[in-house]
Amino acid sequence: MEITSSELKRCVLVNINGRIDGSSAPEMEQALKALMDSGHYRLVLDIGGVTFLSSAGIRVLVSTWKTVRRFNRGDLRLANVPPRISEVLDLTGLNDHFAQFSSNVEAVGSF
Template identity: 85%
Template sequence: MELTTSELKRCVLVNISGRIDGSTAPELEQTLKTLLDSGHYRFVLDVGGVTFLSSAGIRVLVSTWRAARRFNRGDLRLANVPARISEVLDLTGLNDHFAQFSSTVEAVGSF
């Protein structure tokens, strides 16, 4: 898995590519937790390059989403969601929780 973060005016853009599974989810979790601890609560995750999302990855997304939304401070939004990842979110009932956008520009502009 490869991760890059960019602090924008409205939010933090996190580009993710590769597999998010049990061995890579802790790295993603640590990156997002560090951003939360530094006072960032608005996230756009560009998951266009993600090829696999395991339950460990879903747990990281949900925990970050909850932490960001606590006290109405922010949100976590997904951009460029591949069909396979969208199916996983649909099967778990999480499609309604995460706002999904077809491009990063739309996702960042939604804040």
């Protein structure tokens, strides 16, 4: 799994590529926690390159979403969600919790 982030004026854009499974989810959690610890609570996750999302990855998404929304500090938006990942989120009932956008520009502009 590969994670890169770039600070924008309105938020931080995080690009994630590869598989998010039990072995790579802790790495993703550490990267997102480091962003939140440095005061960034408006996050856009570009998951267009994600090929697999396990329950460990879903746990990281949910815990990050809860943390950024605590005390109305920010939000977590998903961009370029692949159809298979969208199906997983739909099956788990999380589609309603994550705002999904078809491009990074739309997701960043939503803040």
